[in-house]
Amino acid sequence: MFSGKTPDSHTANRLTRSVARHQGTLVDLTVSNPTTVGLTTAPPDLEALRSPANAFYEPDPRGTALARRAVSGYYAGHGVEAAVERLVLTASSSEAYSWLFKVLCDPGDSVLVPAPSYPLLDALAELESVELARYRLPPEDGWAVHTGAIVECVDRLAASGKRVKAVVLVNPNNPTGSSVGEPELERLEETALCHGFALISDEVFLDYRFADRPGDVRIAAARDRALVFSLGGLSKAAALPQMKLGWILANGPAALLEEALERLEWVADSFLSVGTPVQNALASMIGGRHRAASEVRDRILENDRRLRAAFPAGGPVDVLPLRAGWTAVLRVPAVVPEEELAVSLVERHGVLVHPGYFFEFPHEAFLVLSLLPNPSLFEAGVERLRCGIGALGR
Numbered sequence: 208m209f210s211g212k213t214p215d216s217h218t219a220n221r222l223t224r225s226v227a228r229h230q231g232t233l234v235d236l237t238v239s240n241p242t243t244v245g246l247t248t249a250p251p252d253l254e255a256l257r258s259p260a261n262a263f264y265e266p267d268p269r270g271t272a273l274a275r276r277a278v279s280g281y282y283a284g285h286g287v288e289a290a291v292e293r294l295v296l297t298a299s300s301s302e303a304y305s306w307l308f309k310v311l312c313d314p315g316d317s318v319l320v321p322a323p324s325y326p327l328l329d330a331l332a333e334l335e336s337v338e339l340a341r342y343r344l345p346p347e348d349g350w351a352v353h354t355g356a357i358v359e360c361v362d363r364l365a366a367s368g369k370r371v372k373a374v375v376l377v378n379p380n381n382p383t384g385s386s387v388g389e390p391e392l393e394r395l396e397e398t399a400l401c402h403g404f405a406l407i408s409d410e411v412f413l414d415y416r417f418a419d420r421p422g423d424v425r426i427a428a429a430r431d432r433a434l435v436f437s438l439g440g441l442s443k444a445a446a447l448p449q450m451k452l453g454w455i456l457a458n459g460p461a462a463l464l465e466e467a468l469e470r471l472e473w474v475a476d477s478f479l480s481v482g483t484p485v486q487n488a489l490a491s492m493i494g495g496r497h498r499a500a501s502e503v504r505d506r507i508l509e510n511d512r513r514l515r516a517a518f519p520a521g522g523p524v525d526v527l528p529l530r531a532g533w534t535a536v537l538r539v540p541a542v543v544p545e546e547e548l549a550v551s552l553v554e555r556h557g558v559l560v561h562p563g564y565f566f567e568f569p570h571e572a573f574l575v576l577s578l579l580p581n582p583s584l585f586e587a588g589v590e591r592l593r594c595g596i597g598a599l600g601r
């Protein structure tokens with residue numbers, strides 16, 4: 208009866224079962240929803256959603272001109288010229304990925320994604336019958352993108368008859384906060400042209416860069432050497448995930464770019480998924496994003512200080528440098544498997560964090576936690592975490 212694209216049964220893993228049993232008593236250090244962590248001084252401008260223009264429906268598959276001008280203004284604020292003709296609006300960056308997979312890939316084609324990184328794409332790829340392959344971000348170079356690792360992966364897949372149609376950059380990466388550097392991107396653009404694949408640069412954390420390395424690229428679609436799509440959206444840029452609005456900024460050699468945009472428009476026209484009210488309110492939401500984003504940044508920096516105070520440098524737990532994004536990564540002694548550690552943190556210490564394997568770290572043991580929670584809750588959670596890690600191996 209059913210396709211193989213959705214899982215047979217929802218068999219929960221050990222950690223999920225354990226969380227379900229202890230719900231209500233846990234300090235959740237995985238929360239990544241900015242609307243639930245008490246960031247209340249900059250509420251969204253809901254007035255903007257009351258426009259009389261919302262009574263009318265005149266859809267434009269790429270997004271209304273008014274809304275795309277607002278996104279163009281967002282990029283102008285980042286010093287990048289983003290013509291409205293090169294912008295396509297979506298309901299989220301997840302949807303942006305799925306539309307790009309539809310445009311770029313046939314069933315069985317391959318897309319390369321970084322490891323470690325956010326595990327968003329497995330389900331999206333499965334739904335589009337696309338195969339994911341992972342290229343390694345080297346820890347010895349602060350998890351930066353190395354084009355050599357991508358080329359190796361492309362060659363290996365080509366040797367087994369697979370076609371790579373897109374390489375995903377998560378820039379900055381979640382959870383490592385690392386970015387692609389300019390010389391590596393230049394090499395990657397050459398490789399993309401030569402092998403005929405596109406670049407998808409997930410830049411949802413563009414506004415949360417704390418410590419870039421010299422030469423780090425912020426907006427890949429500011430460049431036009433290869434076909435490239437930069438992804439962004441309100442959920443992170445304005446801390447408004449509930450508005451469901453994301454975007455794709457495309458760039459590239461003229462003919463390729465034109466064809467890509469026409470095909471994207473065709474997909475967008477089949478869904479018309481972005482609501483009229485949020486498009487009408489977009490200029491106001493983007494205009495008001497600075498307060499919300501700066502409140503989120505302050506929260507992240509404050510919680511990062513608390514975390515470092517709890518795990519001082521030189522101790523058994525290494526708090527990786529905070530480069531960008533909303534998460535912290537801890538390297539902890541690999542005394543027990545990560546899953547066992549995460550389960551015991553839930554069951555014996557009442558704190559929930561992500562085990563590193565969830566993000567495909569190359570080896571154990573890493574823990575990943577959100578820097579968004581309310582500071583007093585965060586402090587309580589970190590104290591539980593400190594006790595739990597301190598009890599390791601005892």
Ligand SMILES: Cc1ncc(COP(=O)(O)O)c(C=O)c1O
Nearest residue numbers: 299300301325381411440442453
């Ligand atoms: C790197 C990355 N990309 C995309 C998303 C999803 O964003 P959206 O809410 O726009 O779908 C997330 C969610 O946390 C993310 O971490």
